[in-house]
Amino acid sequence: MSGHAPYPGKSPYSMLSVDECVGMVTSKVLGPLETQTVQLNAALGRILAKDAVAVEAIPAFPASIMDGFAMRSKDAPGKYPVDELAGTTAGADSRGPLREDHIRYITTGAPVPAGADTVVKVEDTHQLVDADGKLEIEVLCSSKPGANIRAVGSDTKQGEVILRKCCRIGAAEIGVLAALGLASVEVFREPRVAIISTGDELVDVGAAGTLDRSRGQIVDCNRPLLCALARELGVEALDMGFVTDDLPKLRATLVSAFQQADVVISSGGVSRGSKDFIKELLSEMGEVHFGEMCMKPGKPSTFATVAGHGAQRKLFFGLPGNPVSCFVTFKLLAAPALERLRGLPQDTPIYPRVDAELADPVDMDPVRPEYHRARARWEAGRIVAESTGFQRSSRIASIADANCLLEIPKDKGTLPKGTVVKALLLPHGSRSLVPSPEGFPGGRIRAQPAKPPPATTVEAGQPLQPRPLRVGLLTIGRDASNDQAFSDLLTVLSSCEIVEKEEYSVEEKSSHFLADLLETWSRKSCQLILVLADLGLGEVDAAVVQAVREGLKEAPGVADAVARTGLALSPLAMLSPVVAGTQHDTLIVMLPSSWAPSCTAMLCKMVAALAEDLRTQL
Amino acid sequence: MSGHAPYPGKSPYSMLSVDECVGMVTSKVLGPLETQTVQLNAALGRILAKDAVAVEAIPAFPASIMDGFAMRSKDAPGKYPVDELAGTTAGADSRGPLREDHIRYITTGAPVPAGADTVVKVEDTHQLVDADGKLEIEVLCSSKPGANIRAVGSDTKQGEVILRKCCRIGAAEIGVLAALGLASVEVFREPRVAIISTGDELVDVGAAGTLDRSRGQIVDCNRPLLCALARELGVEALDMGFVTDDLPKLRATLVSAFQQADVVISSGGVSRGSKDFIKELLSEMGEVHFGEMCMKPGKPSTFATVAGHGAQRKLFFGLPGNPVSCFVTFKLLAAPALERLRGLPQDTPIYPRVDAELADPVDMDPVRPEYHRARARWEAGRIVAESTGFQRSSRIASIADANCLLEIPKDKGTLPKGTVVKALLLPHGSRSLVPSPEGFPGGRIRAQPAKPPPATTVEAGQPLQPRPLRVGLLTIGRDASNDQAFSDLLTVLSSCEIVEKEEYSVEEKSSHFLADLLETWSRKSCQLILVLADLGLGEVDAAVVQAVREGLKEAPGVADAVARTGLALSPLAMLSPVVAGTQHDTLIVMLPSSWAPSCTAMLCKMVAALAEDLRTQL
Incomplete structure (x- = not known):
């Protein structure tokens, strides 16, 4: 019954996984391109093609x-x-x-x-x-x-290898090469990359004012994006302009691109629309290795190779037309190939792949894993990633300021906040991820030798303290009074006398003030001061910890018992500072507010056991 | 008695600390330079001077x-x-x-x-x-x-701010700006930087073959180095060549430089030699703010300002002639000033300042703090920094491949290996520091919800096992057989029978093999298998941990007891994975090799106590 169907149906390509696709691309890159000699001032960012050796000793004279x-x-x-x-x-x-x-x-x-x-x-x-x-x-x-x-040769011996083949030439290396007297150096040739946009609907950004919305015209943002992505890798791309969805025109443009470039990158024209000709043309011109990739965004991504002059075939990346898909698939497929061609060794990872904790719940796609754009940051010793928001592949704002791609598995439902996923860190983001930055210029220059903590332990099972116990409560930083934990704590302490209670803001008051406060309370015959502080390992937090610690006679066994309770509550407990010790006859314990309800009964018991001891120590 | 002394003596400048010098430079940068409009394709790497707003909704039509x-x-x-x-x-x-x-x-x-x-x-x-x-x-x-x-506006609402003023324009941002229809954007003007080398002894790198060593001639590597350092910041520097130590010539070159540039950077001529004219000239042309900096290398670093056309005075950095001093003082003094001038907000740190552990002992200088060039890497959740070797300021090899500057305090003696010092991370090194990289493409895409560890504990004080105990010893990764710890362990085990002993390399064998090995040994009636593994929190290590864990009935109390022993030995113990559990009737414990001598006696005792239990469970 069915005659000729005028519109294209399902894709005839089988869908490969991202790993399979990346593996396929990698297998088609035979190694770096040939070497060439460039002037030293043109070598910045390039990859050195042979060891740099000192032909003379430095210094050459005493x-x-x-x-x-x-x-x-x-x-x-x-x-x-x-x-x-x-x-x-x-x-x-x-x-x-x-x-x-x-x-x-x-x-x-x-x-x-x-x-x-x-x-x-x-x-x-x-x-x-x-x-x-x-x-x-x-x-x-x-x-x-x-x-x-x-002495002669005391900086550098004659014949010493100073820079190794395949190292990236940064500014420091430029200085080193100059010092070795090298006015030119052998590097791997940069791949020539041609960038093409396809689509009847495209208008150059320079003509954005002439857009005809009724025809569905949009600005071609993929070409500027892809050219800039290539340039961030050190590759000046050839901008081939945009081509309408016209088979002969597209063929002519591709032929010209392959004549001029080692790598051709197009966007658009790879879906199953009636005017999507890229896959058809590439099958005709060379070999299409995949045409469907199991990921979101970027499903119709296409990779093909076309014969060139040498053994290394020319690479073709047919990226989808949505700008976000374009960005993500360039990073996943094209960038590694370009890096290998320009000399980066195969075993050097392109993107560090790290564990990151979701700052917000993330919906999963039941069919395809998603490369979710996010901003990763350090927080108390772990990496926390915040989504860039609505992830639809047309929403280009989702790539602004992203510094990682989260690998969200395919599944039904939602990954809750706090889930640990893998994140690919993008090196060229506008903000790269840095560990616990403290800023520069910073405070004093300091060094602290690593010192093992004392190994003593104190057991907590001691007779109960006669009530009421006099307790001081200090909460630092966040507004802990809203916490469930805080109200639980008050329940635990319901039969104790709260002698003093204060909210302390790290920003407002000095560490000195904090130490004074504890001293004052301890003199007011509090037997126990709980300092509730959700602190991390950062420098400001460390100053707070130091301030609490000041003047304390530390009780590492108590700290240990608290930390162990914390470990039962959270696997990240080890990252939260705990301080415990005595000042006069007061036990002062600093701990995260969420642990306090679980630890306080034990601490109250300890106070009684310690009471005699403390007085003797004074 | 003393007449006219022909040679210069001590410096008349008082020595300021690095913080004081950086603060002085910062105070002389009034803010970003004026704004200018550039074509989109020239905006990569620049700093946006005003918010980028969507003038139309995206999409503009359904x-x-x-x-x-x-x-x-x-x-x-x-x-x-x-x-x-x-x-x-x-x-x-x-x-x-x-x-x-x-x-x-x-x-x-x-x-x-x-x-x-x-x-x-x-x-x-x-x-x-x-x-x-x-x-x-x-x-x-x-x-x-x-x-x-x-729907109209569902990607981007009309009037929505997509990029904020002062953001750095990366490739993603180029795509965003294009999508907003912006063919040109307002950015802050780049500072114009002039680079000058000074010294009678200098020869251009292009003429390195003509060096006359008897006159002490050397290649001028500072100019290529400084030009490349500026270019890494996105600033194309004006190369003013080198000038001999001739006062009128030097004056003329400086005048010309100040006419053309916002920032002039020279190297050499700032010490107290008879031909060091830079300070004298700058005092004449403008105001010298400091001429001695308390640091190593780079003590004679000089900073001056000279009147320009507007309120922002022109900045002059007189860096020392030794290339390493030049590199370090550019990073500490000039780079922050250039970054501020080109638009980076004052509160954005230039270099993350982090804690790093010394991989080797480092000698301190008793008089000046040192900015020690090093390579920082991640190791088991902490940053370990390895010196680039001999740090003499003329040894330029010490900057090759450096990705951080360690702040070594001034003091007598040597900081031992493992000392924690502050490190400034350099963003443009040939290898930047990345957290526990796993590489890409990686294994499967996975997500693991955070799970608290069990909180049970087991006490260790049990009757001694009748000897000989049958023990298996597996060392993973590093060659632990050379360790003092390993020989101590053998002493502890001297009265036990070592049933099996093997070295296991993570690189060579699969995790599957490891699980099989433990299974085989456990069937060979070992009562205790000690797995000595100095592992961290990285992904490869995690796979090893997982392999050991496989097939085990875990004994978290035993693991806890081991971990507490570890904590007494090292403050970083919490970062080392410990696995303990039983397989058939064997107790298998994985722990760092250095802990083993301290834990083993306790573990042997446990075996006896557990023996009956284990058989019952089978």
Whole structure:
């Protein structure tokens, strides 16, 4: 009954997983492109194609490290005339060997004259000029042979490999290559990339004012996006413009692109619409390796290869037309291929893949895993990822400021807040993820040697304290008074006397104030002060912890017992600082507010057991 | 007695701390430079000078999400003729409203015709063509109003702020700006930077073959280095060449530089040598704010300002001549100033400042804090920094591949391995620091909900096991057989029978193999298998932990007891995975090798206590 159906139906391509697709692309990249020699100032960001070796020792001559006086070490200290008033300055003509019983001025970097074996810095001398203008230098200290002299090869030995093949040439490496006297270096050739947009509906961004909405015209944002994505990898892309959905025109553009480029990237024209010609054309011109990828967004992503001149076939990425799909599939498929072609070793990961905790619930797709755009940040020692919002593939705002892609598995339902998923960290985001930043310039320069905590433990099973116990309650930071935990705590403490209660804001008050507060309360005969603080490992929080700790005689066993209770409540408990100790005859314990209801009964018991002990210690 | 002293003595500048110097520089940057409008393709890496707002809604018309058929939702399911054979394709001329009791083909992104309120995807239809060529579309399912249609403004509302002022424009943001129809954007002007090298001894890298070592000539590597450092910040620097130590020439070059640039950066000529003229010239041309910085390397670093046309004075950085000093002081002083001038907000940290653990002992300087070049890496949840080696300021190899500067305090003696110091992470290093990278493509896509560990505990004080106990010893990963810990362990086990002993490399063997090995040993009547593994929280390590855990009946109390012993040995113990459990009648415990000597006696005791229990369970 059915005759010729005019509209395209389902895709004839079988749907591959993302891993299969990435593996397929990787298998088609034979290795880096050929090498080429470029001028040093063009090498920034490129990948070095052979080891950089020191052909000469650095320094090549014994050089002074200081502005001072070259002399014989056996002569120091003493008074000596100079043998050459002009001295030996860096870059000036050599002035021959140092005369016996003389001394000579020398500047930093200048070759130490023959005869001299030490340099005394100018600060360790006096210049004595008598009435007749006769100059003598008084050397005030002794000086060992070789002092303040860089021996030949002491920075870099001749033949030493300074940079390894396949290293990325950053600014530091440019400096190193220059120091080795290399005005040009051998690097891998950059792939030539051509970018094409396809679609009758497209208008160049420069003509955005002329958009005809009734025809469904939209601005072509994929081309600027893809060109910029390539440029972030160090590759200047060839912008081939946009082509309407016209088979001959599209064919001609693709032929031209393959003539000029190693890698051709198109967007649009890969779905199953009546005007989607990309897959058809690529099947004709080369081999389509996949045409459906099991992911969201980016399902119709297409990868093909076309014969080139050498063994390395030309790569074609047919990315979907929605800009978000375009962004995500470029990152997943095209970027790794470009990085390998430009010299990055196969075993170097393109994107770090880390565990991240969802800051909000995320709906799953029952059919395809989703690469959810998000902003990852550090929080108390773990990575927390916040969605960029509504993830529809046409909503380009979802890629703004994203620094990771969350791998959301396919499934029914919603992943709750706090679920740990894998995140691919994107290196070129506008904000890259950094561990617990403290900022620069920071406070004082400090170093703290790692110190094991004392190993003593205290058992908690002790007779109950006669009530009422006098308790102080201090909550730091967040408004803990709204918490269920806080009201649970008050229930636990219902038969105790709350002597003092205060909210303390970290921003408002100094650490000094905090220490004072605890001291005051402890003098007011509180037996127990609970400091409820949802703190992390950051620097500000550390200052608070330090302030609480100040003046305490620490009770690590108590802290240990609290921490173990916390561990039973949360696997992240180890990241929450716990402080426990005594001040006068008060037990002060700082712990997260959510743990307090579970720990407090035990702490109350401890107070009784500790009471005698504490008084003895005073 | 003392007449005219011909050589310069001590510096007349008082030595300021690094924080004071950075603060001084910061105070002289009034804010970003003026704004300018640039074409979109020139905006990559720039800082946006005003909010980017959607002037129109996206989409501006109701658009189809699918290739399919536009229809009235009340009509589905059913069979309908098409009202226009060509359908509505994106970008094509509008074809007017949908006829009653008809259906129309539509492609992704095309405007939904008036009259239609739903789109049925092509997969949910059949195309029926009878012998006369008459076409009918059978819609197989019902379709809700609005289905597969992007409503006007559903991606982006009119007037919505999509990018905020002061955001860095990455590739994603280029795509967003294009989608908003912005062919040009307002950004802050880039500072113009001039780079000058000074010194009689310098030879251009292009003439490295002509070096005269007897005169102390060296290649000028500072200029290529500084130009590349500026370019890494997105600033194309003006290379002013090198100037010999000649006061009039140097003055003329500086005058020319200040005429052309907002920021002038020189290297060399700032020490106390007889030919160091920079400070003298800058005092003459403007105001020198500091001329000595208390740090290593980079002590003679000089900062000055010179009047310009507007309120923002021109900035001058006189960096030392040693290339390493040049690199470090550019990063500490010049880079933050350039970033602020180009628009980065004052409160955005330039370098994350984090805690890092020394991988090796580091000698301190008794007089000045040192900014020690190092490579930071993630290891078991903490940052470990490995020195780039000998740190002399002339040894440029010490900056190659560095990704952080360790702040080593001034003091006598040596900081031992494991000391925690502050590290400034450098964003543009050839390898930036990434948290526990797992690589991409990775394994399966997975999500794991956070799960609290069991809270039970088991006490260890049990009667001693009759000897000899049969023990299996498996060491994983590092060559633990060299460790003192391992020989201590053998002493503890001296009266036990070592039934099996094996080294297991994570790289070589599969996790499956590991589980099999433990199963085999446990069947060989080992009563205790100790798995010594210095593992962290990374993904590979997690797989090993999982493999050991497989098939075990876990004994969390035993694990807890081991972990507490570990905590007494190291404050980082909580980061080391411990697994304990039973398989058949064998107790299997995985723990770090250094803990084993302390835990083993206790574990041997446990075996006896558990023996009866275990047999009952089988």
